[in-house]
Amino acid sequence: MGIAIVKRGIGAAAIALWLGTAALPVQAAMELTAFKQSVAAEASQDSAIAAFYRDRDYAPFWTSPEAAAHRSALLHAVAGAGVHGLPVSRYDSDALIATFRDALTQRDMGRAEVAAMRLFLAYAQDISNGVLDPNKVVPDIKRKADRIDPAAMMKEFAKADSPEAFLKALPPESPEYARLLREKLRLERRIANGGWGDPVPISALRPGDSGPQVVALRNRLIAMDYLPRTATRTYDGAMQKAVQRFQLDHGLEPDGVAGTGTVAEINLGPEKRLQQVLVAMERERWLGDARGTKHVLVNITDFHARIVEDGEVVFETRSVVGQNRHDQRTPEFSDEMDHMVINPSWHVPRSIAVNEYLPQMIANPGAARHLQLVDGRGRVVSRSAIDFSKYSPRNFPFDLKQPPSQGNALGQVKFMFPNPYNIYLHDTPSQSLFAREVRTFSHGCVRLDDPFDFAYALLAMQTDDPKGFFHEKLDTGREIRVDLEHPLPVHIIYRTALGDPKGRMQYRRDVYGRDKAIFEALSEAGVVLAPVRG
Template structure:
C-alpha cells in the first residue's frame, strides 16, 4: 500500500501553516490556525474523550503535522492490517482515511481529517484489544466482564510512545494462543481461496478393511487435511485408520479409528466453517484479556476438560461434565477466583431443582429421595411424615432440601469453590460412568470432575508437603470441612471450538450450545468478513 506522504503537496503545506512553519503573513496564519482549531473542536464535540484530548493540547495537531509522520504511518499500517485480526476493517478503513487526507483543501478540512484519524485510532484500539462485540448482549450465558481500554489512556499511551508502531502492535492480546490463532486464520484463508479440502465424504459409517468410493473420498480428505501421506489405496488400511485416529484426537472424538457418522460429520466440516471458529476464538481471546494469572484453572466447556495452567503450561488435567443443553442448565462463561475447597460437602439443593424436580416426586411419593433432608426456615430437619406435599407448589414450598455428606452425595466427596452469583463450582460426583461419554453435557450447570482427588492434591501441593495425607485425614472424619487455599487462583470458564497446541496445531470441538454460531453471526453483522487472501 502506498501510504500518504504529508511532506509533499498541499497537505504538507497546510500542516506547516498549522505549525506556523511557513505560509501566509502572521495575521493570515492566525486566521488559518483558528479555522483549524475550530474545525477540530466542532468535529470532536460529539465525543467527550476526543474533545477533552484536543482541549488539553490546545487543539494542536496530533496526526497531521509534519512531526507526526511516524505516528501517522504507524496508524495507517495498523488500520490496513485490521482484517488480519478478524476485525471489521471497514470500521477503520485506512484507504478512506488516506483519501480524506488527500482530499483536504483547507485547514478546516485538515481539522476534520485530524479528528477522524483519532476516532479511527480509538475504534481500532478498542476492538483489537478487547473485542468487537459486547459478549453479554450476544449470548446471555456469557457473564464475562470485559476490561475495556480507557480512551484517554489510549491517547496518552500513543502520544508518549517512542515507537508508535510497536505501541499499536502491542494493543492486541499478548497471549501465544492469539498469535497462533492469527496464523491459523491466515492459513485457512489461503485454503478457502484454493477450494478447501475437496469433496466431502459420503454420510455413513466406514470401518477398517472396507474399500470402495467412500473410502477413497475419506482417504482424499485425510490427505488434504494433512493427516495422511499421499496414497493410491482404495482400502481402509492401517495407515488410514491411524490418520482417522489422529483426526479424532484433534477433534475431541473417541479415537477408535472408525469413521462413524459422528466422525464423518466432523471430517466434512468445511474449511470455511473452521475459519469461522477461528475468528470467533480470536474475538473470545480478546474478551479474556491478558491478566489471567500465572497459575490458574481453565475449563473449556466444549472440550469437557478442566486444567491447571502454570506459566502457560498444563500441569494437570481431568475430564469434566458440564451443563445440559437446556435454557436453564447450560454452564455459563465467566472468570472468578477459587478460594477454598469443601471436603465431605453437604449438598444444598438449589431452589429451582427442589421445586421443579423433587417436589413433584415427593407429591407422588412422600418418601421419594429419602436421602434428602427437609429443613424449615429455622434450620431444623423436619420429618416427612408430618408434611402434606400436595399443599405446596413451586411458589409456596417452605422447605430447603439438603443431602448430608456421604459417598452418595450428589457433589461426591469434595467441591471446589469460587463464590459467584451463578452458583457454579467444580465438584466430585458418584456418577463416574458419564466421564466415558464423548459428549458430556449432563449436569445442571456445575462442572463435575473425573479426578477430583488428584485435582485437590494438585491445589494443595502449594501449601503442604503431603497433600494426599492431608486430604485423606480430612476425608476420614466424614465431617464437612472447609480448607482455604493459601494461594487462591483464578478460574476461567471458557467456550472455545477452536484451540491450538503450543506448536500451533489446530484442534476443534463441537459447538455444543450453539454459542459460537451466534457470535459469528454478530461479528458478521458488525462487518467481519471471511475475506479472500490479499495478493
C-alpha cells in the same frame, strides 16, 4: 500511497501533511481559532476525545507536522486489520485521506483531526479487547472484556517514541493468539487453493473396507495433512491411524473407525474451521493476557478441566458440564478459587428444589428421601407434618439439603471460587457419564472425573503430604472447609478452536451454539472470510 493531490490551498496541504510531506502553510497557522472551534464542536460528541483536546488547548495532533510517524503507523496498522479478523470496513483509511484531501478550510481540518482520532480509538479498542460486547451477544457469557481507557490510550500514543511498536503491542500477547493467527493464515491459503476436496459420502467406514467411499476418505485425509500420499483403495492400517489422529484432534473417541459422527466432522470444510478460528480470536481478545502464571482452565466444549503452570498443563481430568437447556448451560467467566469443601453438603438450588423435587413430593411425599427439609431458621423439619399439595414454586417455604455422604450429588469434595452464578467444580457419584463423548449432563456446575487427584494437586502447594492431608479430613465424615494458601485464577472458557502447544490445532463441536451466534454478530459487524493466495 499513490494518491494524486488535485486541489490547491488547504486541501493539498492537508493531504500532503497526512502523508508526512509538508507543514501547515503560514496562513493556515493564523487561522487556528477556526480550527479549535471545529475540533471542539466535533469532539463534543465523545467526552474522552473532547477532554484530550481540551487538555492540549485544542492544538492539532494528527494534523501536526510532528505526528508524521503516528499517521504512517496508524495507516499501516489498519491496512492489516483483516489479518486479525477485524471488520476492516470500520477503519476506512481511504475515507479519512479523502476527508483530508477535501479539506478547504480550517473547520474542515478540525473535522479531519477528530475523524482521525475516532479511527485510531476504534481500531485500538477492537484489536485490544474485541469487536463485540460478549454478554450482549450471548447472555451466558458473563465475561466483561476490559475496555481500553480511551483517555490513557490517546495520551500514551501521542507520546510514544515508536508509534509502530505501540500499535503492534495492542493485540493479545498470549501464545494462544499467536497460534490462532497462524492457523487463520493456513486456512485462508487452503481455501484459496481449493479447500480439502470433495466430501466423503456419509456412512460408517471401518478398517478392511474398500471402494469409492474409502477413496474419498483417503483423499480427504491426504488434503487435510493426516495421511501421506498413497494410492490405496483399502481402509488399511495407515488410514486407521490417520483417522485416530483426526479423532484426537477433534475431541472424538479415537477408535480409528470412520463412523457417521467422525465423517461429519471430516466433511466440515476449511471455511467452517476458519469461522471457528475467527471466533476464537475474538474470544481471546475478550480474555486478555491476565491468566495467571498458574491457573485452572475449564474448556466447556472439550469436557476437560486442567491446571496450567507457565503455559504447560500439569494436571488434566475429564469433566461434565451443563445440559444444553436455557437455564442449565455452564456460563463463561473468570474468578478465583480460594477453598475446597471436603464431605460437602448439597444445598439444592431453589430452581431445582421447586421445579424438579417439589412436583415429585406433591405426587409422593416419600420421594427424594435423601434430601432434608430445612426451614427459614435452619432447622431440619420432619416430612410427616408437611402437606406438600399446599405448596407451589412461589410459596414453598423450605430449602432442601443433602448431608455429606458418598452418594451426595456433589460427591466427596467441591472446589469453590465464589461467584454470583453459584458455579463450582465438584466430585460426583455418577461416574458412568465420564465415558460419554459429549458430556452435557449437569445443571451448570462442572463435575470432575478425578476430583481427589485434583485436590492433591491443589494441596501440594501448601503441604508435603497432600494425599494424607486430604484423606485425614475425608475420613472424619464431617463437612470441612480447607482454605487454599495460594488461591488460583479459574477461567471457564468456551473454545471450539484452540492451539496445542506442540503446534497442532484442536477443534470441538459448538455444543451450545454460542460460536454460531458470535460469528453471525462478527459478520454483521463487518468481519469477512478472506482467502489468501500463495
